[in-house]
Amino acid sequence: MGLFPHKIDFFEIFDKALANLLKASTILVDLMKNYEDIEKKTKAIYDCEHEGDILTHEIMKELNKTFLTPIDREDIHALAARIDDVLDLIWSGTDRMSVYMITKPTVAAISISEDLLLTAEMLQKALNSLRAKQYSHVQEYCIEINRLENRIDRKFRDALGTLVNETNDPIFIIKWKDVYQHLEDASDKCEDIANILEAIVLKNA
Numbered sequence: 001m002g003l004f005p006h007k008i009d010f011f012e013i014f015d016k017a018l019a020n021l022l023k024a025s026t027i028l029v030d031l032m033k034n035y036e037d038i039e040k041k042t043k044a045i046y047d048c049e050h051e052g053d054i055l056t057h058e059i060m061k062e063l064n065k066t067f068l069t070p071i072d073r074e075d076i077h078a079l080a081a082r083i084d085d086v087l088d089l090i091w092s093g094t095d096r097m098s099v100y101m102i103t104k105p106t107v108a109a110i111s112i113s114e115d116l117l118l119t120a121e122m123l124q125k126a127l128n129s130l131r132a133k134q135y136s137h138v139q140e141y142c143i144e145i146n147r148l149e150n151r152i153d154r155k156f157r158d159a160l161g162t163l164v165n166e167t168n169d170p171i172f173i174i175k176w177k178d179v180y181q182h183l184e185d186a187s188d189k190c191e192d193i194a195n196i197l198e199a200i201v202l203k204n205a
Contacts, residue, residue, distance in 0.1 A: 008062040010069060010076055011131040017055045017083050018124045024048035024090050025113075025120040031094060032110040042094050049091035056084040071200050078196050085189040090116070093182030100175040108159035109176075112152055112183045119148045119190045126197050135201045145194040149187050156184040 024045050031041040059080040063069070069076060097105075126141035159180050163173045 008066050010059065010062070010071075011127070013055060013059050013062070014079060014083075014127055015124075015131075017052060017059075017080070018120070018127055020048050020051050020055065021083060021087055022117075022120045022124055024052075024087055025117040028090055028094065029110075029113045029117050032105045032113045035105055038098065042098050045091050045094050049087045052084050052087040056080045072203065075196055075200050079193060082189050082193045082196065086186050086193070089182050089186035089189065093179050093186070096175070096179050096182060100179075102175065102179070106159070106176060108155055108162065109179065109183070112155050112159075112180070112187075115148050115152050115155070116183065116186060116190070119145055119152075119187065122148070123190060123193055126194065130197060130200060133204075135205045138197055138201050142194040142198045146191055149191040149194075152184060152187040156180055 027041055027044050027048070031038065031045070059076065063073060063076055122141045122145045126138050126145070129135075129137035129141065160177060163176055167173055
């Protein structure tokens, strides 16, 4: 056995984590656009969230016993935590829809979900570029993630305005405000991931 423990490929684990996030986001869009087999699709998103917990635990476990890491330890920890947060929020949003017995998704919910899927795709591309040390590409993808976050934020604000101004049912407003908030918070966490990736680029470029 050598002086240092076996080197762990953290990028490989992160790749699995972001592929899992992409899967959850894809199911979310399918749920919103094709509102049928709701229990099955919600369970599938829960399974992704559970898989995310396992991958996060694996990253933290390996981080605690690895001396040499490809990027700073605090950045690995932050990335793992934020990816887990996004999955938790997507799951919580869909779970609320089930608990509240939502009968039909709104146009805003569908649109926000589609942008979350686009964001997940950008995150995966950004990580792959970071792994390949293509730092200019990382920054380009992060700019796109920030743009999508701003767009989701505007859609969230518009959706709240529509709820309050065009709906007389207070229970309906409460239900959808909660669902929208979870999806918007997921977008915020995606932007946090992009900010971490940009900070890593600045340290290593």
